Amino acid sequence: NSKVIQTPRYLVKGQGQKAKMRCIPEKGHPVVFWYQQNKNNEFKFLINFQNQEVLQQIDMTEKRFSAECPSNSPCSLEIQSSEAGDSALYLCASSLGGVSQNTLYFGAGTRLSVL
């Protein structure tokens, strides 16, 4: 079983409000990913980090999305001004990197509902 911990499990926000979710990757995994899974099971890659550095990120939707992975603290994903279309399951995953970089271990997700 994965040991990636995501909090909170559920998040309800009004439009325009900030939404912040956190992720503790599996111990010893230097690479962290954030994905958005919508109700149609479409996955959207958002960003990934190696240690504290960003590896890749999408054009973060008019800069409303921000993410960080500080050392000795949980990683976080924040939406500055939530919109209805942001309602989705946000999945954090980690990997060992190197030859195992494509094997991801996922957390249970944070389900965001924007009313």
Next chain:
Amino acid sequence: TQTVSQSDAHVTVFEGDSVELRCNYSYGGSIYLSWYIQHHGHGLQFLLKYYSGNPVVQGVNGFEAEFSKSDSSFHLRKASVHWSDSAVYFCAVGTGNTGKLIFGLGTTLQVQP
């Protein structure tokens, strides 16, 4: 551009039946193929992967998958399913060296008693 296609949105079988969940991809270079399972209300759990070598790979809980370059496929199989195998199964393709995956839309497997 890489794409992943899972042709069956829903598959229903009885407990003890065999099952095959189909996955086809399009990409011309070296790829990394994997399957994940998602039980209702949970995150994704890694099942198995293929990168090179023996095209038939074994995974957890009796699952296996076979890579076919000629068919651009990576179908998942299990010889005898259990009710607890009911879940959504996602095929994923990885390329490059960043670990970023592209997922199919999933196949919902329902195992009836």
